[in-house]
Amino acid sequence: MDIRVQIDPFIPGALLDEFSGVQTGAGAIVSFTGLVRDLDGELQAMEIEHYPGMTEKALMQIIEEAQARWPLLGTLIVHRYGTLTANEPIMMVATASKHRKAAFEAADFLMDYLKSRAPFWKREITAQTADWVDATKADEIALKSWD
């Protein structure tokens, strides 16, 4: 279990290779990278706020829940906070397992739980606006699909 909540940028490929390098016996590795979308070139910055202390605990609980459901050899969650610009990686999850279905499902699960259960909040800054991103119904439905 590797959890990183950081203000610094990260390079997804470098992290993927680092993650893969420490797995033993894995046949399948899935990664998800979330990037700052451009909003038709209007976005000046994305600001991410989080709840220090609770964030790490919540991510650990989410990973423990995934480990209880799938035979995972390794899991990684990295999430940035602070000020980001368009196309920058926001976060990444990675899972390693013997078989592909476990790796896929666990990564999908980690994302759904992280979206709705880890205390991060995003705000999109344009020349005119500085709006907090709304949680979507789709995210809530995705979460419930694992019940």
Added chain:
Amino acid sequence: MDIRVQIDPFIPGALLDEFSGVQTGAGAIVSFTGLVRDLDGELQAMEIEHYPGMTEKALMQIIEEAQARWPLLGTLIVHRYGTLTANEPIMMVATASKHRKAAFEAADFLMDYLKSRAPFWKREITAQTADWVDATKADEIALKSWD
């Protein structure tokens, strides 16, 4: 659409960063890496045979099918052939989309189709044996789940 069928090794993280670097407007990137499993330290090599000409066509058809089903911004499939050793990457798929569910589902779909529809055959070499890997019922069931 980026399809590579190659004898040379590749570095998944380097490829992921290369793939991400050419996407525009993507919010979500999913990668799957398949690795040679170790068979309790018994594996001396994995040999992969393929059907030159048909392989590239089959992979292209699989990607076109995925593009028809999900709004994908980019897709990548890399698959090696020849002689590989334990823990080496065999293949990788990557998908880019605006939203995470499309990227996840399309990567999962590409893997299921590639497994049962792209002309690759694997053989595991140990000190005693050189057995062709059997196709599994699970792979056939996974494929049918997309019908």
Added chain:
Amino acid sequence: MTLDVLYFAWVRERIGVGRETIETAASTPRALVDELRSRDTRYAMAFSDLSALRVAVDQQLTEMDASLQDVREIAFFPPMTGG
């Protein structure tokens, strides 16, 4: 009872502080919200729609009717939007 009360995102902006220490006898988050609403319009604005709010007690996501017994820290915030 003395509680550390934390606010995040637009809840923090409406209330104007990210963290404060509050002396209260409230037994649930909901009771604390009612008490704060009556103190100042900033709270009334931030807490106008409880269905748009989430609450964590000692850094654990919970319900508005959870117990505040032995709690040190409580946080109010909008639905999360990470990932």
Added chain:
Amino acid sequence: MTLDVLYFAWVRERIGVGRETIETAASTPRALVDELRSRDTRYAMAFSDLSALRVAVDQQLTEMDASLQDVREIAFFPPMTGG
């Protein structure tokens, strides 16, 4: 009709070659299999269980009863195991 016939994996090993050119009047892959089986025990061994075989015609996966009209290349192989 002249056909390029290709074999892969254990089918190739049992037949002993990866590719050969065959003169045949078979109208389907199944008819070609029957013809080859009667030619030599190597084919009888390779094609003993048709349910364990896959066929591609002009590099397109197809069925044993597909038409071989205007076909240049046909391939027999076990179920694929890539990925």
